[in-house]
Amino acid sequence: MNPPALVLEHVSRHFGGLKAVDDVSLTIQPCARHALIGPNGAGKTTLFNVISGELPATGGQISLFGEDVTRLAPHQRAARGIARTFQITKLFPNMTVIENMLLACEALDRRKLVMFRAVSSYADLNQRAAALVEQFGLSGRTHEVARNLSYGEQRKLEVALSLAGRPRLLLLDEPMAGLSAGESTSMHAMLEQLDPAIAVLLIEHDMDIAFAFAERVTVLHQGRMLTEGHKDEVSANLGVQQIYLGMGAAE
Template structure:
């Protein structure tokens, strides 16, 4: 029996007379590396905003690990195991890598607001942060300030901050945006190596990276799902070639 980590049922979002998300029913299997692709203006980020609670749907449902979360606030969805990154990173430039991730761990366990205690005063949080950095191949940069790092590394730190929330589902909104090609492959190799107990839903425009990373792809066009399937099925789908990928795509 297939287990789904994240689902939508007939999800609709309207802005006045404009339909941004049109009757989207999406199933993301637990443990999947699932990519959401489509041309500019297809509604991908709107859909992510609906999944995370940043936007309220006009109608339809969002289901996380079998529970309906359609009307829960963003922080409530985080507590239930949903985390995301953004197209533009949101890092504390003057903190070190380890300080940044430790602060995120402290926030999750409820001591982040105790600002009178120095970051790192809680040994278990520091150990957890260091372990997470090791998983993401960042431990050797633990004491570097984030502003000094290459952009690809900064994107990985943002992912580390999301993973510090211990999500069961991680939403990545264009993680390679602005990352030089020389760094993007390493970025995706690191993401792909994450444990499969974290389900990943990814938006990405670089089709080479998508086809290397994803085991399932959904195609969104004009706010509606056109089709979904394996990378081979998507690459050879005539409708996908016509509306988005073109004839040159291959895997």
């Protein structure tokens, strides 16, 4: 049997006395659609940072596809199949859309260290980058600098970048945040079309989207796992908890 895409065992991240992530254990199977929910400050993004390696864990162990990656740097984890998006858009603002995409495409390619040949001469790289740009509906903006894109376009590019490396585990940090209703719907449609082979862990505020997208749901509160299970179980439990968590009302 294939190893799980991601296994967290008693993972913690403390900032001094603050336990941003505390003793979280979680398993994500290959091909899973998994949502991570919780109120603001629950530690969702911190947990993402710990999984992707931006922040080292202060305790516990992280395994990617059966390999212990707890001590590995972000780029080493990326090379092992993990990719992520950021809640606050992280693009290359003064580079064009196609340049953004080319960077993402060569990230896990050995040719990223080639110095004495123009990147434009690599037809396959350019084609793949162009295809991704088109797939995300940005082909009209290919040569625009990322800084000049609309917010919705930037969010699309944000997700597109994370897919360029053909990840096996994708961490999506509120891809719909701040989008208009229309944009949000089209983003959701894009997420639904993701290659089923990719395991996806989604942070989402909107309960409806989270439960529509995911099979399994984890609820995080004050850094700790409150509950984890199939979306039906969790949603059944959630009635009581919503009051306690103050979730949903604002959403």
